[in-house]
Amino acid sequence: MIVIMADESAAQKTLAKAKANHMEHVYASENRVGFAGLKDIDEVPFINEQQVVDVITNHPAAMQVSRAFHSTDTVIQTPHSTIGGQNFSLIAGPDAIESAEHVLAMGQAAKAAGATILRGGSYKPRTSPYSFQGLGEQGLIWHRAAADALGMDMMTEIMSPEDVDLVGKYTDIFQIGTRNMQNFSLLKAVGRQNKPVLLKRGMSATVDEFLSAAEYIASEGNRQIILMERGIRSFDQKYLRNTMDVSVIPVLQKLTHLPVLADPSHAAGVSEHVTPIGLAAVAAGAQGLMLEIHNQPAKAWVDGKQALTPDQMTNLFAKASAIHEL
Ligand code: PEP
Ligand code: MN
Numbered sequence: 001m002i003v004i005m006a007d008e009s010a011a012q013k014t015l016a017k018a019k020a021n022h023m024e025h026v027y028a029s030e031n032r033v034g035f036a037g038l039k040d041i042d043e044v045p046f047i048n049e050q051q052v053v054d055v056i057t058n059h060p061a062a063m064q065v066s067r068a069f070h071s072t073d074t075v076i077q078t079p080h081s082t083i084g085g086q087n088f089s090l091i092a093g094p095d096a097i098e099s100a101e102h103v104l105a106m107g108q109a110a111k112a113a114g115a116t117i118l119r120g121g122s123y124k125p126r127t128s129p130y131s132f133q134g135l136g137e138q139g140l141i142w143h144r145a146a147a148d149a150l151g152m153d154m155m156t157e158i159m160s161p162e163d164v165d166l167v168g169k170y171t172d173i174f175q176i177g178t179r180n181m182q183n184f185s186l187l188k189a190v191g192r193q194n195k196p197v198l199l200k201r202g203m204s205a206t207v208d209e210f211l212s213a214a215e216y217i218a219s220e221g222n223r224q225i226i227l228m229e230r231g232i233r234s235f236d237q238k239y240l241r242n243t244m245d246v247s248v249i250p251v252l253q254k255l256t257h258l259p260v261l262a263d264p265s266h267a268a269g270v271s272e273h274v275t276p277i278g279l280a281a282v283a284a285g286a287q288g289l290m291l292e293i294h295n296q297p298a299k300a301w302v303d304g305k306q307a308l309t310p311d312q313m314t315n316l317f318a319k320a321s322a323i324h325e326l
Pocket of ligand 1: 095121176177178266
């Protein structure tokens with residue numbers, strides 16, 4: 001149940017009273033108080049009825065991330081980026097951190113192309129346990145150094161709740177990958193710290209499952225969540241790794257106030273198709289793009305087939321920004 005109150009201060013007072021009454025799962029935003037799980041205002045006897053404007057009971061289960069709870073677009077501020085709303089965010093970098101020199105060179109190219117966020121994995125979720133698993137903390141150190149040298153934000157994937165403190169020591173934005181979208185203990189762990197979290201859609205996740213995963217993060221207190229569509233599994237994987245679900249972008253933007261970005265690299269899986277798929281996502285309203293890049297794609301340690309060269313990235317970002325402006 002979401003209770004719309006006369007103003008923000010009435011909402012805050014109600015929240016404080018609910019906490020004093022040891023009620024669980026009560027949250028406030030703007031002039032609203034959300035009581036997850038409750039359906040009847042009579043269950044909140046301490047509420048000042050005079051200050052209640054309306055009660056919404058038919059909101060989505062993922063209450064806090066819904067527009068019923070927070071009507072305006074969430075805008076997330078990081079040291080070097082403003083994500084969400086009318087802003088258009090560009091993220092690029094290698095799939096995996098390979099060396100200090102390489103991440104710095106990729107960061108330079110990304111920054112020159114307009115990106116403000118430097119991505120790169122040091123903890124890699126690989127299908128085979130025998131594939132390269134990432135450089136671990138050494139990768140984080142080189143990634144952080146490159147981001148600092150260039151004045152960019154660092155974003156890196158986290159796979160386990162135990163790593164929150166270690167990864168959080170370095171990164172500006174946590175990335176949760178498609179394979180961990182429903183790793184609920186990981187979602188709760190990043191929800192208990194205050195850096196933004198970029199949550200990728202599970203490759204077979206429905207819209208409601210995606211939003212509920214985001215709600216797990218919000219339920220622990222962190223509402224700085226960025227959603228990313230990265231392609232879903234479909235019936236034909238012969239020519240493309242996944243299928244970019246372009247249609248989910250406006251659907252999500254109607255349902256949630258969180259920023260919605262797209263990753264055409266993992267959707268396509270082959271570099272020659274990344275550009276048109278990325279542009280389609282921007283035309284559908286994506287508030288930013290993430291690209292995997294490499295100066296020598298054939299020699300990339302991970303995901304070389306889908307890596308764009310710096311020149312291809314520059315071209316795509318320029319076209320994407322022009323489409324976003326329309
Ligand atoms: C990645 O961004 O490198 C990655 C592993 O992405 P996803 O989780 O979407 O497969
Ligand atoms: Mn990758």
